Amino acid sequence: MSPARTVWLVARREVNTRIRTRSFLLSTAAILVILIGYAGLMFFIGQQSGSTKIGFTGQATAVATPLRSTAARLGTTVESSRIPDRATGERLVADGELDGLVTGAPDALHLVVRGEPDSAVRTALDEVVRQQALDAQLAMAGLEPADVHQVLAGAHVDVRTLEPADPQRDQRLGVAVGAGMLLYFFLIMFGQAVAQGVVEEKTSRVVEILLSTIRPAQLLAGKVLGIGLAGLAQFVLIGGIGLAAAIGSGVLALPSTALAGTLVWTLVWFLLGFYLYATVLAAAASLVSRQEDLQSVVSPVIMVLVVPFLVGVTVLAQDPESRLGAVLSLVPGFSPVLMPMRTALGVAEPWECVVSVLLGVAALLVLLRLGGRIYANAVLRTGARVKLTEALRRT
Numbered sequence: 001m002s003p004a005r006t007v008w009l010v011a012r013r014e015v016n017t018r019i020r021t022r023s024f025l026l027s028t029a030a031i032l033v034i035l036i037g038y039a040g041l042m043f044f045i046g047q048q049s050g051s052t053k054i055g056f057t058g059q060a061t062a063v064a065t066p067l068r069s070t071a072a073r074l075g076t077t078v079e080s081s082r083i084p085d086r087a088t089g090e091r092l093v094a095d096g097e098l099d100g101l102v103t104g105a106p107d108a109l110h111l112v113v114r115g116e117p118d119s120a121v122r123t124a125l126d127e128v129v130r131q132q133a134l135d136a137q138l139a140m141a142g143l144e145p146a147d148v149h150q151v152l153a154g155a156h157v158d159v160r161t162l163e164p165a166d167p168q169r170d171q172r173l174g175v176a177v178g179a180g181m182l183l184y185f186f187l188i189m190f191g192q193a194v195a196q197g198v199v200e201e202k203t204s205r206v207v208e209i210l211l212s213t214i215r216p217a218q219l220l221a222g223k224v225l226g227i228g229l230a231g232l233a234q235f236v237l238i239g240g241i242g243l244a245a246a247i248g249s250g251v252l253a254l255p256s257t258a259l260a261g262t263l264v265w266t267l268v269w270f271l272l273g274f275y276l277y278a279t280v281l282a283a284a285a286s287l288v289s290r291q292e293d294l295q296s297v298v299s300p301v302i303m304v305l306v307v308p309f310l311v312g313v314t315v316l317a318q319d320p321e322s323r324l325g326a327v328l329s330l331v332p333g334f335s336p337v338l339m340p341m342r343t344a345l346g347v348a349e350p351w352e353c354v355v356s357v358l359l360g361v362a363a364l365l366v367l368l369r370l371g372g373r374i375y376a377n378a379v380l381r382t383g384a385r386v387k388l389t390e391a392l393r394r395t
Contacts, residue, residue, distance in 0.1 A: 053098050057101065060106070062106050063102070064082075064102075066128050173345065186235050186270065187336065194223060195298050269339055269340045272357065276333065283371035283372075289385075320342070
């Protein structure tokens with residue numbers, strides 16, 4: 001068989017083995033349930049907190065319209081209703097059918113609530129009361145409130161913004177952190193699966209049978225490719241359903257072009273990042289013969305992956321245009337987590353994406369060569385841990 005067909009046969013075996021295991025199916029189902037449940041919860045909270053129901057009684061009904069407009073300006077929706085008397089209104093508030101009851105004269109309002117008042121509604125009511133009191137004083141002074149308000153409305157400071165704020169920044173940040181966390185989680189999970197698979201085959205001596213018919217480099221490439229494809233299938237399924245749930249629940253409302261670009265680059269970096277780390281982890285795992293010793297060679301690699309994740313959720317979250325984040329996103333090993341986050345935030349230049357991919361591919365080719373040598377020299381040696389310097393020697 002040709003080398004490509006040999007690698008594909010090994011990869012297909014790994015895919016079939018992984019996707020049929022109970023742990024793979026259960027983990028996929030559990031993550032999907034959590035994502036859909038979270039999206040449903042956010043939708044429910046959004047529906048519940050979408051508006052505040054306020055009742056008005058007596059003279060206070062005169063401020064219902066000003067309160068709605070003032071609250072809307074403050075970013076809160078108020079639903080007003082007229083209540084026949086105060087006792088009925090207080091009963092509705094106690095039963096939770098109303099969020100608040102407004103009573104009293106327009107310039108001396110009283111707010112009745114069940115617990116703590118909504119801060120935005122409280123602020124809007126205070127502003128309405130101040131406006132009513134001001135109108136009364138203007139009328140007593142013989143001035144027309146409407147004329148004064150017109151003069152005041154035209155008096156304002158002209159603001160010129162050099163760097164306009166992005167109204168979608170929070171959503172972009174949410175997508176960026178979500179993509180970074182998903183990449184970090186899957187790179188660790190399936191990277192460790194590669195390492196465990198190498199040790200299992202080495203411990204059970206299955207690798208000796210396999211290497212009697214195929215070359216070590218082909219076995220390593222097939223194993224990494226197969227587990228990577230299984231991981232990609234789960235990654236796309238979970239990421240796609242999670243994204244659809246976020247859009248459907250109204251939690252996410254970014255333009256489709258921005259989402260599509262982020263999704264494409266996330267998939268690209270999942271593949272490139274996985275093969276980078278999986279190659280290193282497979283080579284490291286071939287140095288030991290027992291599962292108990294695996295953590296000692298895997299931990300240093302995982303720690304390298306932790307660093308870009310921490311930089312992403314701390315530095316980039318605070319300053320998306322951070323120079324540190326921009327530089328590290330070009331470094332192979334850091335770019336699989338940082339570059340998708342910068343792309344989601346809209347701060348990554350096209351040339352930066354291209355350069356980071358080229359550097360990542362170059363690093364992968366070097367690691368495949370070194371990793372293949374380590375794997376070939378160490379995977380058949382059982383017993384004590386093989387030293388890295390010995391595994392790197394040419395046979």
